[in-house]
Amino acid sequence: MDRFAHLLLNQITLLLRSLRYIVFFCILTIGRIFAQPTYWVESGVSRSLDGYMTQYADTTAQRQIGQIKALQNEFKPLLGGLLNQGYTSAHHWMHIRLNSKTPQTAFLELDNPRINAVWFYQFVGDKLVRQIRTGDERAFDSRGFPQYNWVFPVALDGKTPSDLFVMVAKRHEVLGVRVTVWDNQTFEQKDRSSYLSWGLLAGLTLLILLINVTAFVATRQSVYFWFIILILVIAFHISTQSGLGFQYLWPESPGFNRFDPQLLSGWLIMIAQLQFMQHFIGQKAFDSPAYKAVQLYKFSLLGLLGLNIVFRLVDLFPQSHFRWTFNLTLLFTVISILLAYWSIFERIRQREKVVLFYTFTFSVQLIGYLLVFFINLAFTQGREPLFQIDSYVVVVINFLFDLVILSSGILFFWFQSYREQNEKLLTTIHHHEQAQSQKIIEALEIERNRIAEDLYDDVGAMLSTAIGYVSSVMRKPDVREKFPLLTEARQLLVRAVDNLRTVSHNLMPKNFAELGLAKSLGETIDKVSASTDIQFQYIVAGTERRLDASTEVQIFRIAVELINDIVKNSNATQATFQLVYGENSLVMIAEDDGPSPPQYNNLHSKVAFINGKIDADISPEGVTVLAEIPY
Numbered sequence: 001m002d003r004f005a006h007l008l009l010n011q012i013t014l015l016l017r018s019l020r021y022i023v024f025f026c027i028l029t030i031g032r033i034f035a036q037p038t039y040w041v042e043s044g045v046s047r048s049l050d051g052y053m054t055q056y057a058d059t060t061a062q063r064q065i066g067q068i069k070a071l072q073n074e075f076k077p078l079l080g081g082l083l084n085q086g087y088t089s090a091h092h093w094m095h096i097r098l099n100s101k102t103p104q105t106a107f108l109e110l111d112n113p114r115i116n117a118v119w120f121y122q123f124v125g126d127k128l129v130r131q132i133r134t135g136d137e138r139a140f141d142s143r144g145f146p147q148y149n150w151v152f153p154v155a156l157d158g159k160t161p162s163d164l165f166v167m168v169a170k171r172h173e174v175l176g177v178r179v180t181v182w183d184n185q186t187f188e189q190k191d192r193s194s195y196l197s198w199g200l201l202a203g204l205t206l207l208i209l210l211i212n213v214t215a216f217v218a219t220r221q222s223v224y225f226w227f228i229i230l231i232l233v234i235a236f237h238i239s240t241q242s243g244l245g246f247q248y249l250w251p252e253s254p255g256f257n258r259f260d261p262q263l264l265s266g267w268l269i270m271i272a273q274l275q276f277m278q279h280f281i282g283q284k285a286f287d288s289p290a291y292k293a294v295q296l297y298k299f300s301l302l303g304l305l306g307l308n309i310v311f312r313l314v315d316l317f318p319q320s321h322f323r324w325t326f327n328l329t330l331l332f333t334v335i336s337i338l339l340a341y342w343s344i345f346e347r348i349r350q351r352e353k354v355v356l357f358y359t360f361t362f363s364v365q366l367i368g369y370l371l372v373f374f375i376n377l378a379f380t381q382g383r384e385p386l387f388q389i390d391s392y393v394v395v396v397i398n399f400l401f402d403l404v405i406l407s408s409g410i411l412f413f414w415f416q417s418y419r420e421q422n423e424k425l426l427t428t429i430h431h432h433e434q435a436q437s438q439k440i441i442e443a444l445e446i447e448r449n450r451i452a453e454d455l456y457d458d459v460g461a462m463l464s465t466a467i468g469y470v471s472s473v474m475r476k477p478d479v480r481e482k483f484p485l486l487t488e489a490r491q492l493l494v495r496a497v498d499n500l501r502t503v504s505h506n507l508m509p510k511n512f513a514e515l516g517l518a519k520s521l522g523e524t525i526d527k528v529s530a531s532t533d534i535q536f537q538y539i540v541a542g543t544e545r546r547l548d549a550s551t552e553v554q555i556f557r558i559a560v561e562l563i564n565d566i567v568k569n570s571n572a573t574q575a576t577f578q579l580v581y582g583e584n585s586l587v588m589i590a591e592d593d594g595p596s597p598p599q600y601n602n603l604h605s606k607v608a609f610i611n612g613k614i615d616a617d618i619s620p621e622g623v624t625v626l627a628e629i630p631y
Helices: 002-034 065-070 184-219 222-242 244-248 254-259 261-281 290-314 321-348 353-380 391-474 477-482 485-507 512-530 549-569 603-609
Strands: 053-058 082-088 091-099 104-110 117-124 127-134 150-156 162-169 173-182 535-541 574-581 585-592 613-619 622-630
Touching (some): 065 162, 082 091, 091 150, 091 173, 104 184, 117 150, 127 150, 150 162, 162 173, 173 184, 222 244, 222 261, 254 261, 254 290, 261 290, 261 321, 261 353, 290 321, 321 353, 512 535, 512 574, 549 574, 549 585, 549 603, 549 622, 603 613
Antiparallel strands (some): 053 091, 082 173, 091 162, 104 173, 117 162, 574 585, 585 622, 613 622
């Protein structure tokens, strides 16, 4: 009996030992299943945070880090390292365990610079080795690391893992945070390239601003001014979205972040975009039914913007302010797009190049606006966005498009407009000068006609009377024999009368208006041929076409100067003068065989005055001059 009891006791002892091992094995197995794995930081290796991060929502917004650590079993997996909670006022805690095979500094980055409160805790075992309490409600230097995002350096000794707890919170706003773990080398490269890219964008922005400011000062065109305003507003919007504004513009004024500058600057962008559009396409009240609607919308939006700022100052709707501001932003975006296309379609039928260009640029921008719309809409509903890209990246791409393409278009179209206006001004000045010159010429022609008439009628008559007196005296033989010089005096008087007639004819042929240009030139050449040894040939080709009196007089003066130069300076024996009436122009051709070059007096300016062209071919064998005057 004692032996049986002893055997039974041994069996029970073995069974209890087996159960103990089984329970230990089960506990170990369950611990391995449910324990959070460690994320190993390796240089140059980037892995997804799926399965490495957990999160817990503290709806009381009161728990501290000690209480949170005690609730670690209630943490849930955070897929992809993206915490997307939509509208929330809870404290959201995230936990990740980091380790490395060698001592190094890793970096934990939260990609959302617009978080009201961020608490960071690093534990090694149960020991708290670092804590940071920051957020955009505190000064920028509270972050401890100078970066536009939330970046927390984590010192790893290569032996013991570090448990990181991060709390993020917003005041009844949309909360979306993407978490990334970087090794030291990769983060430094990423950080340098990121700031370099922002610096290049800032430099390009300043360059475009300088060009447009210069253009505005030079031309005083309002389109340049409103484009400058649009660039500044978009640049400010990007700085608020990216966190660079808080880092560089108002680092000591965290209270400014309470006004949600990234949302309200979006309202300013809509106003500036519509204002710029009106000046770019030339929308006016008298030619656009959409003008009044756009104006009313702009001023209404500006008034609502001011009202929104007042509500922010007095904190009138602390729990719902962001929600209705965000919803209004989405609504206003849709209205702005519709008004812009309404304004464009009013003018697009006219096929104006500037309107077609703006339609293209705005349509490209619309794609970006729609992307931003859907990305933000997904975050408001706490869903994974369809496009794995931050909305401000799309805004930056749109901004680059504006800077390069739209700025080039403005400079091109307004330079073209300025050139056209300049050409019109020069044409007006030219017409004014022509009118003034025409008046001067008419006055000179009147004076020439008066001089010609005085010479022909008065001086010519007096010389003819003197010839008659001399002739009557010379009829007496004794006088003719006693004064032989009277014969020479009479011949000189006759030659003087002939020369006087030639001069007065050259000034203005008698009955020029009735005879016309061709016949008047024919009479002039006949008179010249009779008084010189040069054999002139006069040719008229084509059907004679009468021009206005002033033009014909100018052409006659040009022809007389060509003929007189042949007589006085050419030493020619033969000359030909042709008057050719073409379909579109009158051509004068003067040819001589004289070896001497011509000596004209402002002949080119006289031809240019009547919009003509003149060309001369000078050689030892003779001179050929061709003048073409358009009708």
